[in-house]
Amino acid sequence: MKKFSVLLFVSFLGIFTMLQSPLQGIVITANNVxxxxxxxxxxxxxxxxxxxxxxIDGERVKLTFKHLNEENEKKFIKNLSKNEKQDxxxxxxxxxxxxxxxxxxxxxxxxxxxPALVQYYNNCIEKNLYEEALRTMDKIRMADxxxxxxxxxxxxxxxxxxxxxxxxxxxxxxxxxxYENNPTGNIYSSMAKCYYGLGDYQNALNYLGKIxxxxxxxxELVYTIYLEKNDIKNAHKAAITLNNQRYNFENLMRIQKxxxxxxxxxKYAYQARNTTMNEADIAMVNKIIADLEQKKLDKQxxxxxxxxxxxxWEYFRNQLPENLTAAELCQKQxxxxxxxxxxxxxxxxxxxxxxxxxxxxxxxxxxxxxxEQYYKEKQAEAEQAMLEMQAQxxxxxxxxxxxxxxxxxxxxxxxxxxxxxxxxxxxxxxxxFW
Numbered sequence: 001m002k003k004f005s006v007l008l009f010v011s012f013l014g015i016f017t018m019l020q021s022p023l024q025g026i027v028i029t030a031n032n033v034x035x036x037x038x039x040x041x042x043x044x045x046x047x048x049x050x051x052x053x054x055x056i057d058g059e060r061v062k063l064t065f066k067h068l069n070e071e072n073e074k075k076f077i078k079n080l081s082k083n084e085k086q087d088x089x090x091x092x093x094x095x096x097x098x099x100x101x102x103x104x105x106x107x108x109x110x111x112x113x114x115p116a117l118v119q120y121y122n123n124c125i126e127k128n129l130y131e132e133a134l135r136t137m138d139k140i141r142m143a144d145x146x147x148x149x150x151x152x153x154x155x156x157x158x159x160x161x162x163x164x165x166x167x168x169x170x171x172x173x174x175x176x177x178x179y180e181n182n183p184t185g186n187i188y189s190s191m192a193k194c195y196y197g198l199g200d201y202q203n204a205l206n207y208l209g210k211i212x213x214x215x216x217x218x219x220e221l222v223y224t225i226y227l228e229k230n231d232i233k234n235a236h237k238a239a240i241t242l243n244n245q246r247y248n249f250e251n252l253m254r255i256q257k258x259x260x261x262x263x264x265x266x267k268y269a270y271q272a273r274n275t276t277m278n279e280a281d282i283a284m285v286n287k288i289i290a291d292l293e294q295k296k297l298d299k300q301x302x303x304x305x306x307x308x309x310x311x312x313w314e315y316f317r318n319q320l321p322e323n324l325t326a327a328e329l330c331q332k333q334x335x336x337x338x339x340x341x342x343x344x345x346x347x348x349x350x351x352x353x354x355x356x357x358x359x360x361x362x363x364x365x366x367x368x369x370x371x372e373q374y375y376k377e378k379q380a381e382a383e384q385a386m387l388e389m390q391a392q393x394x395x396x397x398x399x400x401x402x403x404x405x406x407x408x409x410x411x412x413x414x415x416x417x418x419x420x421x422x423x424x425x426x427x428x429x430x431x432x433f434w
Contacts, residue, residue, distance in 0.1 A: 045148045047114040049087045054115055061140065061150050061158050063118050065095045091115065114143050130165035137162060153179075160190060169197035183210075189218050201225050216245050223254065232258050249276040253285070266292045273330070282326040286333060290314060293337040300344055308353050309360075311340050316363045321374035336363060 045051060054063040068076055077085060097106045098119055106116050117140050124133035137159060140150075147155065156175050163172030173194040179187050188207045195204035208214065208222055223238035236258035243251035252272035259265045266289065273285045290313050301310045313336050320329075336359075343355040 046144050047149075049084075050091050050113070050115055051149070053088060053091050056149065058150060058154060061118060061137075061154060062122055063115055065091070065098075065115070112143070114140075114149075117143065128165075130162055134162045134166055157185070164190065164193055164197065167197060169194045173198075186215075189215070189221075192218070192221060196221060196225060201229055216242065219245065227258070232260070236260070247275070249278075249281055256288070262292055262295065266296070279326050282330065286326075286330060290317070290333060290337075297337065297340055297344075304348075304352075306349060306353075308356060311336070311356055311359050311363075313337065316367055319367045319371070321370055323374055323377070324370065332363075332366070 051063070054065055056063045077088065080088060094106060094110050094113055094116055098116060103120060103123065106113075107120065110116055117136060121133055121136040121140060124130070124136060137155075141155060141159075144150065156178065160172045160175035163169070163175065173191060176187055176191050176194065180191070188210045192204045192207040192211075195201075195207065204225055205222070208218055208225075211218055214222070219238055219241050223235055223242060226232075226235035226238055236255065239251060239254035239258050243255055249272050252268050252275060256265050256268035256272060259268060269285050269289045269292065273282060273289070276282060276285075294313060298310055301308055313333060316336070317329075317333070339359055340356070343352060343359065347355050
């Protein structure tokens with residue numbers, strides 16, 4: 001996609017020179033300024049009387065107010081004409097509201113102020129408010145129909161992306177197809193997303209295949225499509241590619257899920273568990289590991305000619321109290337299956353039976369010890385809660401006694417005061433405390 005960058009960055013001396021001749025454009029050299037290609041800015045641009053106070057990023061629909069410190073602002077304003085001073089104060093007043101996040105007031109009082117619309121658009125993007133961003137983009141386009149501020153290509157790229165975020169895939173596709181014959185940037189990737197959103201998986205894969213150097217997000221889409229097509233073999237290849245780009249729990253579990261044999265599934269499950277500290281993730285992958293290890297153990301025992309009751313980790317796991325840490329549970333689970341597999345290698349016949357009996361007994365004792373420890377902790381917590389409740393009740397009782405004492409004192413004071421007046425036949429009957 002054709003892109004250009006507009007960067008309005010002028011030294012104070014340059015600004016002063018321009019403002020002395022208001023009809024002249026601000027000419028910036030074609031050198032790369034601040035890492036972006038500069039462009040000539042002229043007074044024919046819409047809202048040029050305000051845009052001169054902003055830095056315009058032409059690679060995106062984005063602009064930034066040029067905040068000045070107090071000293072530089074005084075020098076700057078000193079060289080402005082009367083009208084320019086009014087424009088600057090007006091833009092600064094609105095920008096102060098924007099900086100405070102007072103968007104309601106800004107949009108109500110200044111609904112057509114172009115720099116505010118652009119900044120509000122970016123605010124919506126940052127907060128994932130894509131419907132509102134699309135409505136704001138329509139206002140931005142109407143305000144600059146000839147694309148003098150931001151190029152048509154830049155606007156179209158933003159518009160197509162907004163359509164995707166709002167699940168308007170056909171509209172997005174129509175925008176991106178304009179650039180299919182001269183593809184640059186992420187055109188193929190964007191078109192693949194559109195076809196995926198429309199349920200056309202084959203075209204989505206075709207356009208992803210045209211991308212020479214796929215980004216991580218492109219390979220994620222490849223994986224997702226193959227998984228939804230139930231093409232597990234190609235999904236597995238995509239998962240390996242993702243893991244080569246980012247070695248993490250999620251990608252290892254993607255490989256684990258799409259592996260074709262239990263040995264690979266088990267290997268990647270162990271690797272995934274070693275990459276996370278998340279308790280929920282560990283619990284989930286532990287269950288997968290336990291099921292695969294138990295399946296492997298049962299299969300080995302099924303080949304023996306003698307009957308042996310297989311140790312079953314899940315039997316012990318279900319009896320363990322809930323307060324076990326993920327680390328301890330991992331340790332005991334791994335220890336259980338490691339020991340069982342070692343016994344299968346070392347022993348046979350009655351020796352193997354005795355070994356498994358010993359293993360089962362050890363873990364039953366472990367379960368009983370953990371239960372006892374758990375009940376003691378719960379009992380201690382209950383006793384502590386009881387002591388705290390008793391202390392609280394005692395405190396409340398003391399406060400009630402103090403309050404009663406204070407009420408009695410006030411009552412006696414009133415009786416004494418009322419006793420000095422002869423016209424009260426019974427002063428107590430007027431006492432609100434009685």
